[in-house]
Amino acid sequence: MKTMKTITYLLFSLFVFIAAGVQAQEEGEEAKEKPKPERKAFESAVLIDNQSDVVNSSKTLEWNIQHRFATVDNGAKDLYGMFGASNIRLGFSFTPIDRLAIGFGASKIGNQGGTNPFVDFSAKYKIFEQTRGNEMPINLTAFGNIVFDTRDKTNFAETAHRISYFGELIASRRISKKFSVQGTAMISHFNAVDTLFSNDIFGIGLGARYKVTSQGSLLFEWTEPLTQHDVNNPINGKLQKNAGPYRNIAIAWEIATSAHAFQVTFGIYRDLLQQYNLSYNDNSTAQDLFNANDNKDYKFAYAIGFNMTRLWGF
Numbered sequence: 663m664k665t666m667k668t669i670t671y672l673l674f675s676l677f678v679f680i681a682a683g684v685q686a687q688e689e690g691e692e693a694k695e696k697p698k699p700e701r702k703a704f705e706s707a708v709l710i711d712n713q714s715d716v717v718n719s720s721k722t723l724e725w726n727i728q729h730r731f732a733t734v735d736n737g738a739k740d741l742y743g744m745f746g747a748s749n750i751r752l753g754f755s756f757t758p759i760d761r762l763a764i765g766f767g768a769s770k771i772g773n774q775g776g777t778n779p780f781v782d783f784s785a786k787y788k789i790f791e792q793t794r795g796n797e798m799p800i801n802l803t804a805f806g807n808i809v810f811d812t813r814d815k816t817n818f819a820e821t822a823h824r825i826s827y828f829g830e831l832i833a834s835r836r837i838s839k840k841f842s843v844q845g846t847a848m849i850s851h852f853n854a855v856d857t858l859f860s861n862d863i864f865g866i867g868l869g870a871r872y873k874v875t876s877q878g879s880l881l882f883e884w885t886e887p888l889t890q891h892d893v894n895n896p897i898n899g900k901l902q903k904n905a906g907p908y909r910n911i912a913i914a915w916e917i918a919t920s921a922h923a924f925q926v927t928f929g930i931y932r933d934l935l936q937q938y939n940l941s942y943n944d945n946s947t948a949q950d951l952f953n954a955n956d957n958k959d960y961k962f963a964y965a966i967g968f969n970m971t972r973l974w975g976f
Contacts, residue, residue, distance in 0.1 A: 697793035703801060703834045703842035705918035706971045707755065707763070707786070709869045710883040711910060711931040711939060715803040715834040715844055717788045718757045721976040726753040726767070730932045730967035733945070743965055751934035753782075761788040769934050778812040782935060792835060801844075803832040809935055823854035828937040830867075840873040848885075850937035858893035863907060863941045865889075871916075881914040881925065887940055907941055911948045914969075925969040932965050 704714040707724060718724055732746020740746040753767025763786045768779040784807035792801045806829040811817070818824055827850070834844035846867040855861050867885040874880055887907040894905055912929025930947050931939040947963045 697795050697797040700792040700794050700801075700836050703792070703836040703844065704869075704871055705879065705916060706923035706925065706969065708925075708969050708971065709844070709871075710881055710912045710914045710925065710927050710969070711929060711934075712846065712848075712867055712869065712883060712885060712936060713786065713803075713805045713830065713832065714869065715788070715801045715832045717761055717763050717786055717803065718755075718973060719975070720757050720760045722757045723974045723976065724755045724757075724763075724765070725972045725974075726755070727751070727970045728753075728934045728967070729969075730927075730934065730965050733932070733963040733965045735961040735963045749932055749934055755784070755786075761791070762786070771933050771935065771938055778814070780809055780811055780935060782807050782809045784808075799835065801832075801834045803834070805830050805832065807936070809937065818854070820854075825853050826935075826937045827851045828935070828940070830936075834869075842871045844869045848936070848940060850940045852937070852941065856893075858895075859891045859905070860889055860941075863887055863889045865940050877917050877919060879916045879918065881916055883910065883912045883914075883929070885910040885931070885940065887943075904946070905942075905944055906946065907939075907943045908946045909948045910939065910943065921973045923969075923971040927967040927969060928964055929967070930964060932967075 702716055704716050707714055707716040707718065708726060708728070728751040730749045732740060732743035732748065734742040736743070736746065749770050751767050751769040753765055755763045755765030757763045765784045767782050769782065771780055784805065786803060786805045788801060788803045790798050790800065790802040792798055807827070809826045811824040828848070830846050830848035832844055832846045834842065836842045846869070848865045848867060850863045852861050865885060865887045867883065870882045872880045886909045891905045891907070908930070910929055910931045912927060912931065914925040914927040916923060916925045918924070930945050931943060933939045933942070945963050947961070
């Protein structure tokens with residue numbers, strides 16, 4: 663009887679050992695088969711004036727401060743824009759689950775007048791994620807927001823006229839340890855616009871990052887509107903107002919750690935909500951730059967600014 667108990671115990675132990683080994687092997691094979699995601703293409707969720715592909719890991723809170731001074735064309739009169747009219751945005755976003763971030767913010771937009779903030783709510787979702795083995799060669803990320811203009815109701819015929827929207831698809835790739843690139847397709851929509859202005863503006867963008875040091879990177883951004891406002895159409899004769907919208911070309915120096923990113927920016931866009939930049943940028947500096955030799959009145963109307971990001975994990 664004792665011998666039977668011993669044999670039973672040994673057989674049971676052997677069975678448990680074999681089952682555990684098989685399970686460990688299967689888990690190992692699954693882990694081996696599952697492609698590993700590539701490291702982040704960019705360090706911050708903001709790439710100068712536009713969004714990057716970055717969606718932080720789950721349970722991460724992001725605090726973002728963006729600031730733009732006035733343009734530098736007044737020279738020392740306003741210390742190259744430092745003492746001129748400035749715009750600022752304070753924002754937060756949280757990643758409740760992997761690949762999804764939701765956020766909100768409040769902005770001051772100088773060209774709209776007044777001191778009431780523009781309140782925005784946003785969502786960003788990473789549809790595809792680049793893998794180290796190149797099983798998925800790119801990241802594909804969707805971003806969208808809704809903005810409420812909180813100025814006095816006398817500025818609007820209807821409540822819905824306060825609202826504007828922005829959406830974009832971001833395709834990016836981390837090409838090497840030092841170099842990353844992204845391309846975007848975007849659209850802005852305003853529920854109400856002035857006569858001969860377009861409610862919808864389409865655009866495309868290009869962004870890049872080159873890592874120069876362990877913490878420092880050079881950033882580049884180009885945004886090109888594909889739609890023009892009807893007020894600029896020669897068919898309207900003297901109504902032409904040179905309203906654009908015009909492209910943005912920007913560069914920045916970024917210093918980043920695991921929890922911080924700080925960018926010193928130099929670009930044309932001064933608003934801090936993408937639909938306002940894409941639809942209402944009337945600074946033609948980037949267009950005129952290529953024809954500067956033929957334009958005696960050319961002004962180098964770029965603006966200095968900064969973006970700062972802080973992350974907390976929960």
